Every structure is written in structure tokens, then in C-alpha cells.
Amino acid sequence: MDWILRPEHAPHRVFEREEWANLRADTPLTLDEADLARLRSLNDPVSLDDVVTIYLSLSRLLNLYVAATQELYTATRTFLGDRDGKTPFIIGIGGSVAVGKSTTARILKALLGRWNNTPKVELITTDGFLYPNAVLQGEGLMERKGFPESYDLPALLSFLSDIKAGSDKVSAPVYSHLVYDIVPGERVTIDRPDILIVEGLNVLQTPRLPRDGRAVPFVSDFFDFSIYIDADEADIHRWYVARFLRLRETAFRDPNSYFHRYALIGEVEAIEIAERLWTRINLVNLRDNILPTRPRADLILRKGEDHRVEEVALRKL
Template identity: 30%
Template sequence: MTEISETDLADLLRRTSVGRSRVLVAVVGAPGSGKSTLAETLAGALPQAQWIPMDGFHMDNATLAAQGTLERKGAPETFDAAGFVRFVRALASGQQAHYPTFDRVADAVVPQGGRIAPDTHIFVVEGNYLLLDDDPWRELARLWDVTVTLEVDEDELERRLVERWTRHGHPPEDALFRAHNNDLVNARVVRDRSRKADYVIRFKA
């Protein structure tokens, strides 16, 4: 992996997109790493670029409850991984017009909640498991043109995650419990079971 700054990454994507009909960029990171912010910033800074979060591929709560994984929502097995792989494959071939989004207030997926602009040729896709080296996630590896991962120390991740849950109305003890019993568990999955990205952006406190 090559360390890169956000500014240099934007410049690299501009160069990479020249003469190409579409470029697929994977922005990977643990919960709380800042991947959504980076992806949204990149898409806003680049011509004909669009930010697409993976969150719309959460399984619905009823399905998770039935399979006993609702408390682990956000883990790899709580996503429609096969559906996401099909989506990215269609995106790469220019055959996708919409994508599902996730309503955090309702804690529910909105089917076809997002529309892909017809002139988009840089797709900045962000999510935890875009480089996961497990089936069927590993099928994504050949579809990305550029991959970047965000590295943040676990102490800083904990601080951000507790702050996030507190901001969503949870008391401090519950926020800490959620961070340690789900989010940071998923962060270690991202760290330990993902392929290496082309580039890395490291958070420096």
C-alpha cells in the first residue's frame, strides 16, 4: 500500500479517469473511520463523480431477527453480499440506474432510494467490506479500478463511535457497550480479513 493524502488521491482519480467511460473507486474503512466523509468529499471535488454508500444493502430487521443476527447489524453476514456484488458488477458494465439507500432514522433500507446520474463516470463506492477476502465479497476485487483504505487507531475509533451513539440519543454506558460489542468487532474484521488496498490514508491525531 502507498500512503496518500486526500488531495493527491483526488488528483490521481482525475488522471485515472481520463479517456475512460467509468472508473470504480473503493473507499474502505472501519465503522467511524471517516470513509463516508471522504467518499462524499471526493465525489464533490471530481467532475461527473458520484458517491455510493454500501449501507443500502443491509438486510431488513425482520430477516436479521429471524436469523438471530439483529444485535450484530453491520457485520458482514448482515448484508446482502451477493446482491451487492451483482450491483457493483452491473455498475461496472453501465447497466445500473438506481441503488438502495439506508434511512438511519427509520433504521430501514429504501429500495431504489438513490439515482445514478447518466453522465457519471467516476463511482466512489464506500463501505466496510469492499475488500473483504471472504466469499462472495472477494469477487469485488477484480471490479475496482482504485482502492483506498482509511487507517485510524482503535482508541480514536472508540472515541468517535461513542460520540456517534451519544449523538443519536444513547446514554454513555449504552454508547460504550454498542461501540465495543459490535462496531469495534466489525472494525477488527475489516482490519484482519481485508485484502490490501492500493492506497492508504492514515489518520494522525
């Protein structure tokens, strides 16, 4: 496949589905069908077999990484003479719209929170750090929503910095997909987690570096491990349109929905609108901003046309 370099030159080692499944070792399955039904996103048909084959091995890998990283943090605190404090392990999950980031994030949160030592695992999406619609409209950015410039990057960096410093009760804005906007005055609080999962379109994005060498922090600077959910462009396109049509029959029917107008039109017109939104906005964001970050991930989950993860690429140490 042309999605990664030749094996001898590539920064990642590629595993086929069954080969990756064998790395599960004795990691127990702690989810059942009822759990999975609550964790699935709309139009993402992840199965319990996918959990066993892909996510249990990933859970085992992360368990090892967290333990090793915490030892490193402890050594650093010892060197600095800091006796107290806890440094959360932060996992970033990126990829296109409709590719299954939210399902992956929720499955990992559930699995990681059920380890024998039962760590405190929290999940946050970068949607909460989008500028409010009023700001985006004022700047002419409503059709760039989800692009890097539509996020309040200083606020996101400040949030992650406070989390990494071990601060207690760090808060973030709340985004509503129903009203397609930040909820005024509403905050979510993250209180000293052992593991924080950060999910979003552009979490692996890097800004242009200044020529004078000034420090420019990236969101991914705060990650201890990063995951990119990958698939062929044509498959993501198809999943996006199918999800739009499902939403038209479900969430869009709520009169309070920002997209309620799409529930009142015929299917042919709805498909035309979904195609335009994909081509004009989401495809551009994928090609220009999201896909170029794929090589930066520590782990790439490559999906096939049926949403199943067919290959896993793990960065070589």
C-alpha cells in the same frame, strides 16, 4: 509505526503529511468553507487545510489513474471490436465505523466532479444492501448488522456488475439511518457515471475461496482504485462514543428515530450503552472483518488522534 511492513518489504510507499502535500502540483482548490461545512460528517472536524494537504494530491492522483484506466478500457474495446460503451471508474472506500469514510467519500465526490472535464461522479454506500431488519431479526443477525453476513451480497455484486458493464439507470435500495432500516419501495438510480464511489465497512472483504477453483467474485473485483481509512483502535473507540453522544443530542431526538430511546436517558447511562455497543459489536467487526482488509487497499489514509491524516501509504505499482 507498526501499522505497515518495513519500507523495503512493504507493498506500499509511505508519505508523511507534508511530503504528500507536495504532490499536489498545480491542482486548484475548488472547495470553500461553506462547501466543506456541507460535506463534513458529524464529529469529523476535517478542515480546509486537510483538503489542501491531503485531498488535492489524492484528486490529482485519481485524475491520472482515471485517464490511464480509460485508455486501457478503450484499447480493450478496440481489441474486442466494441465501438460503443463507457466503462465507469469505480473507487472503493473502506474502514471502521466512525473513522470518517463518509466525509472522505463526499469530499472526493465534490473534488472529482469539479475537474476541468467535469466528469459525472456518483456516490453510493453499501448500507442500501443491508438486509432489511425483518430478515436480520428472523436470522438472529440484528447484533451482526454491518458484519459481512448482514449484506445481500448477490444484490450488491449484481449492481456493481451492471454499473461496470455501462448499463443505464441501475438502481439500488435506499437505507435510512433515521429508522435504521431499508426504506420499502424506495430506490436510488445511478445512470452511467464516469466515476462511482462505493463507501462501506467491508468493501475490501474477501470470502473464503473454494478448493475446487470455482470463480467467487469479490466486491473489490469491480474497483479500479481502493482507499482504506485507518486510525488507532483507541482513537476510533473514542470517536465512536463521542459521535454517539452527539447523535443523542441531535438525530436521536427525532421521535421517528430508531434510537429515540437513547435521547431520553442520562449521559452516564448513554456512555455505558455506547461502550457496550462498541465492545460487543463494532470492535469485534473491526478486528475480525475490517482491519484485516487494510493491506488490500491501493491507498491507506492514516489518521492521528485529532482526525487529521498524518500518513498516506500508496501501493507500489
